[in-house]
Amino acid sequence: MKQADLVQKMTEKAGLVQAVVSRIDSFDHALAYAVNLTREKSLNTLTAPGLNPEDISHLSALCQNVGLEFVSPPLRNHLRGIHTALTHVDWGIAETGSLVIYSDSEDLRIATMLCDIHVACLSASHIYPDSASLSTVLKDRMGAGPGYLSFITGTSRTADIERVLTIGVHGPLKLHILILEDHQP
Amino acid sequence: MIETPHTIQGYHDQIHKALQNRFLGTALGNFAMAYKGSRARAFEGLDLDRLRQEMARAKDQSLPRLMELYKSFKARAEAAGAVVHLAKTAQEANDIIAGIAAENQIRHIIKSKSMTAEETHLNDTLERNGYQVTETDLGEWIIQLRHEGPSHMVMPAIHLSRQQVGSLFSDVTGERLDLEDIERMVKVARKELREAFLTAGMGISGANFAVAETGTLGIMTNEGNGRLVTTLPGVHVALVGLEKLVPNLETALKILTILPKNATGQLITSYVTWITGSVECQANPDGKKKLHIVFLDNGRLQLARNPIFSEALRCIRCGACANVCPVYGKVGGHALGHVYIGAIGLILTYFYHGTDNTRAIVRNCLNCQACKSVCPVNINLPRLIKKVYRLVLDDDSEKPAKNILVNTVLKNRKLFHGMLKAAATAQKPLVKKSDGFIRHLPFILKKEHEFRSLPALAEHALRDLWPPIRYRLPNPVLRVALFAGCVVDFVSPEQALAFIKLMLKYNVQVDFPHNQTCCGLPAMMMAEEDTAAEIAAQNLEAMQPEKYDYVVTLCASCASHIKESYPRLIPPSAGLTRLHDRLIDFSSFLMNVLHVKPDQFEKSGIKIAYHSPCHLCRGLNVTREPRELLSTAGFTYTPCRDEDVCCGFGGSYSIEFPEISAAILNQKLDYVMETGAAVLVTDCPGCVLQLRGGMDKRGSRIQVRHIAEMVAKEMKLG
Numbered sequence: 020m021k022q023a024d025l026v027q028k029m030t031e032k033a034g035l036v037q038a039v040v041s042r043i044d045s046f047d048h049a050l051a052y053a054v055n056l057t058r059e060k061s062l063n064t065l066t067a068p069g070l071n072p073e074d075i076s077h078l079s080a081l082c083q084n085v086g087l088e089f090v091s092p093p094l095r096n097h098l099r100g101i102h103t104a105l106t107h108v109d110w111g112i113a114e115t116g117s118l119v120i121y122s123d124s125e126d127l128r129i130a131t132m133l134c135d136i137h138v139a140c141l142s143a144s145h146i147y148p149d150s151a152s153l154s155t156v157l158k159d160r161m162g163a164g165p166g167y168l169s170f171i172t173g174t175s176r177t178a179d180i181e182r183v184l185t186i187g188v189h190g191p192l193k194l195h196i197l198i199l200e201d202h203q204p
Numbered sequence: 205m206i207e208t209p210h211t212i213q214g215y216h217d218q219i220h221k222a223l224q225n226r227f228l229g230t231a232l233g234n235f236a237m238a239y240k241g242s243r244a245r246a247f248e249g250l251d252l253d254r255l256r257q258e259m260a261r262a263k264d265q266s267l268p269r270l271m272e273l274y275k276s277f278k279a280r281a282e283a284a285g286a287v288v289h290l291a292k293t294a295q296e297a298n299d300i301i302a303g304i305a306a307e308n309q310i311r312h313i314i315k316s317k318s319m320t321a322e323e324t325h326l327n328d329t330l331e332r333n334g335y336q337v338t339e340t341d342l343g344e345w346i347i348q349l350r351h352e353g354p355s356h357m358v359m360p361a362i363h364l365s366r367q368q369v370g371s372l373f374s375d376v377t378g379e380r381l382d383l384e385d386i387e388r389m390v391k392v393a394r395k396e397l398r399e400a401f402l403t404a405g406m407g408i409s410g411a412n413f414a415v416a417e418t419g420t421l422g423i424m425t426n427e428g429n430g431r432l433v434t435t436l437p438g439v440h441v442a443l444v445g446l447e448k449l450v451p452n453l454e455t456a457l458k459i460l461t462i463l464p465k466n467a468t469g470q471l472i473t474s475y476v477t478w479i480t481g482s483v484e485c486q487a488n489p490d491g492k493k494k495l496h497i498v499f500l501d502n503g504r505l506q507l508a509r510n511p512i513f514s515e516a517l518r519c520i521r522c523g524a525c526a527n528v529c530p531v532y533g534k535v536g537g538h539a540l541g542h543v544y545i546g547a548i549g550l551i552l553t554y555f556y557h558g559t560d561n562t563r564a565i566v567r568n569c570l571n572c573q574a575c576k577s578v579c580p581v582n583i584n585l586p587r588l589i590k591k592v593y594r595l596v597l598d599d600d601s602e603k604p605a606k607n608i609l610v611n612t613v614l615k616n617r618k619l620f621h622g623m624l625k626a627a628a629t630a631q632k633p634l635v636k637k638s639d640g641f642i643r644h645l646p647f648i649l650k651k652e653h654e655f656r657s658l659p660a661l662a663e664h665a666l667r668d669l670w671p672p673i674r675y676r677l678p679n680p681v682l683r684v685a686l687f688a689g690c691v692v693d694f695v696s697p698e699q700a701l702a703f704i705k706l707m708l709k710y711n712v713q714v715d716f717p718h719n720q721t722c723c724g725l726p727a728m729m730m731a732e733e734d735t736a737a738e739i740a741a742q743n744l745e746a747m748q749p750e751k752y753d754y755v756v757t758l759c760a761s762c763a764s765h766i767k768e769s770y771p772r773l774i775p776p777s778a779g780l781t782r783l784h785d786r787l788i789d790f791s792s793f794l795m796n797v798l799h800v801k802p803d804q805f806e807k808s809g810i811k812i813a814y815h816s817p818c819h820l821c822r823g824l825n826v827t828r829e830p831r832e833l834l835s836t837a838g839f840t841y842t843p844c845r846d847e848d849v850c851c852g853f854g855g856s857y858s859i860e861f862p863e864i865s866a867a868i869l870n871q872k873l874d875y876v877m878e879t880g881a882a883v884l885v886t887d888c889p890g891c892v893l894q895l896r897g898g899m900d901k902r903g904s905r906i907q908v909r910h911i912a913e914m915v916a917k918e919m920k921l922g
Contacts, residue, residue: 032471095486098402098436115472125484128435132428150457157478158453161418165284167435167483170476175428177390178468179343179359181366182235185390188342189397190428190475 025113025146026198032116036173037186038194046140049197050078053105053138056195057087062102062135066090068126069107078105094129104130104191105138110153111146111198117172118196119153121160128167137191139171142201206353208542208553208561215539215564216863222535223863227365232533233871235362237846239527242469243578255462260582262455263518266447267508273416273449274499280419284481286495290446294324294556297500301326301408301441302333304496308439310335310405316425316433317341318410319357319521320445320500322543323556326408338400340429342393349376355537356545357523358467363536397429407433411444412463412520413456414497420480421497422456424464424473431477438487439494442479446504447517459520466580467522503555512591516551518581525575525585530850531568534867540568547575547585554592559599566593568864570857571729572850573822594731606856610727611735617721617742621667624694628661635660641900653859655866656897659695666697670716673704680713682753682797687743687766687787689759690722691889699758699889702916703790709919710798714756719746723762726855728769737773740766744774749783756793758912760888761855763789764823789820790912791830791887800836805918807838812914813881813906814841815872815895816848817888830887830911837915839885845875851886853894869898876906887911 030040079089090097110119122128147153175190209215278288291297327337339348343360354360370383413422423430434440450456464470485493526532526546541549542561554562575585613620636643641657707714724739757763794800820826834841852868896908
């Protein structure tokens with residue numbers, strides 16, 4: 020499958036499970052997106068584990084400008100106060116609209132589970148057609164020692180009361196996927 | 205506490221209560237309907253049969269090497285910092301886990317959903333040891349608060365209404381809740397359980413896979429509680445059945461591809477978590493998670509070596525066998541299982557929870573094959589249920605009277621047929637001549653059996669009518685033997701006469717081998733396999749299949765039993781192969797062998813609804829032919845809801861569980877009446893008996909006919 024088709028399928032399938040998918044052409048847009056979204060929803064705090072130091076300083080400056088609190092690790096000290104989490108995504112699986120995130124870092128896990136809104140940035144060139152085509156990559160990772168790997172597809176959901184689909188039972192209430200067009204073949 | 209009746213009497217009481225629960229019936233009915241559609245959509249474009257075969261094969265390859273996989277898993281997981289235990293029994297597993305809690309001075313434990321922990325009654329042990337345990341899956345939390353077991357493997361609280369959950373949550377939180385507002389209830393659970401996540405010292409999970417080549421656990425959840433349980437507390441214990449071991453990631457991914465689609469029609473669950481060893485956890489001084497993985501044997505290793513039952517260990521706990529079970533749809537999981545529910549529950553209960561808990565529930569199977577048709581790992585569930593029934597009979601010294609009767613009578617054709625003839629005479633005062641129904645039920649039946657009118661035995665059985673109508677064609681196009689089956693022979697010989705009329709027209713020579721007897725399915729249904737085998741051998745000898753081009757049956761149940769079970773019951777022979785290959789149902793014979801054409805029939809246009817017999821559509825995989833035959837014969841075929849769902853007959857099932865049989869039948873008849881059809885047609889005389897008796901009971905003008913009768917009626921003469 021061509022990259023454009025993979026992006027399209029990823030967008031379609033993630034949309035079916037209530038993820039909001041947008042395309043961006045630089046990571047700076049992701050920073051601005053997360054900040055704006057947090058303000059729009061009248062939320063106050065933002066964290067971004069796993070970003071490089073340059074992006075972090077850029078993001079915390081953006082937060083400061085608009086009066087948002089940028090929450091710094093270790094996040095175990097902030098379990099009750101994380102509103103938005105911005106993270107990178109390692110791989111995408113188009114067939115199911117799933118995000119694959121290497122979550123060995125505890126901060127990354129806490130952020131993506133306890134936040135209200137998860138903003139996840141996925142490079143278009145990292146989208147695979149299905150889980151089988153990713154299996155060698157995953158297997159190498161799993162064989163390399165202790166690790167915690169997550170497939171995330173849409174938001175936390177339940178249908179345990181009268182089979183009525185209800186979003187956001189334990190994890191994030193909203194998932195925003197930003198597909199970064201990195202123009203690779 | 206889960207309490208499953210140990211006696212059939214107690215079981216009837218439980219069933220009675222379940223049938224009176226109107227919410228349950230509606231909820232399960234809606235679910236069954238929605239499930240079929242969403243499952244079909246989820247599998248669109250996938251080669252499901254191939255996937256099922258691959259999964260069954262992969263599971264079968266793993267089962268004999270579970271200990272090898274365990275050792276490989278243990279070595280890799282321990283190299284990555286986990287501690288791996290093997291518990292021989294449920295109690296041992298619970299003790300190991302309680303020990304881990306003690307060693308880490310835990311007070312509060314949070315759990316994500318684990319059927320294996322339900323199997324071992326882990327919460328009871330932990331609570332007895334003074335630990336506070338909080339289930340965090342919403343459904344599990346609800347049933348924990350109600351002190352109940354799950355009523356479905358994937359949706360544990362499906363038996364409860366929003367009002368019941370709302371008042372429960374009001375009681376627990378002290379906050380008055382709107383009893384209609386599910387979203388609000390979920391928010392309440394989020395708030396209550398979030399505190400538990402943040403304060404508990406230990407998390408317990410199950411696992412969907414244990415990948416041997418990397419020592420990795422795979423956990424699927426929709427709510428995200430699995431990730432929280434395995435991340436926030438300093439200690440994580442996973443309790444995993446040994447059969448969850450798979451050799452490699454590829455196998456796990458295959459299961460992941462099929463499980464959620466088959467369970468709920470989802471493409472994938474919201475979260476799939478893969479944990480290898482001990483990862484970062486700042487709740488502990490050394491910054492590392494304490495990970496314990498407890499594998500549970502509890503009879504699995506022995507089961508894996510069992511040539512018949514090892515198949516049951518293929519189960520991946522999708523719950524689909526309950527989703528499509530017509531009995532489950534009426535009584536729910538608490539009345540159709542113990543800890544494990546639905547078809548697989550009737551089997552596993554015996555091995556994990558003993559004879560007493562299995563005795564009554566194992567009899568509650570219609571043998572409609574719906575479960576088998578959706579099982580993602582091709583477990584022959586109806587067959588194994590009967591095999592478990594046999595084990596229960598062997599464990600118990602006292603046998604049900606009907607089993608003794610069947611063993612004595614069915615084996616001896618002359619005795620059996622003599623008794624039927626005597627009964628035909630004895631019933632005369634009870635029969636209303638004009639419609640052939642028995643108007644006063646014989647004393648052996650109770651009030652519950654009055655849900656359908658019972659047909660009288662025919663005054664003259666087919667075998668008595670046969671000698672005068674026997675014919676010899678000079679140059680027939682085909683020679684066939686008719687395997688009539690008991691119902692056609694002794695209750696509805698008119699169905700066979702209709703068939704003969706058609707065959708004369710198509711120049712087909714029909715013989716009725718006199719020594720044929722009951723096909724033996726009733727004996728199989730009562731787990732009397734030895735009797736069934738004897739009968740099979742008698743029929744093979746009687747039918748002499750090598751003398752005929754085809755053996756035709758008007759009874760889907762006889763046909764599927766002969767095709768599927770005879771080769772298992774009696775030794776292979778050329779005759780058996782021929783019987784198996786040349787046995788054909790009525791509709792397939794007309795459409796695929798005689799190639800009947802529309803111009804050979806009148807065009808009545810009569811509006812007809814069709815009931816697809818279980819043993820035809822699932823037993824023989826015949827679905828197209830009867831519907832095409834109806835159109836060919838000039839009728840207007842009118843599709844009906846749930847055409848392929850059982851009518852509730854199941855032979856002696858309808859005598860043993862009349863209350864459930866009636867509920868299933870009534871739903872079917874409601875759907876048929878919605879179509880506005882004048883006639884309901886099916887191609888199994890047992891279904892005709894059930895459906896016609898039900899229609900008569902409700903005074904409906906809709907006629908019920910065997911397809912052969914309707915087709916023969918429309919045949920142009922000359």
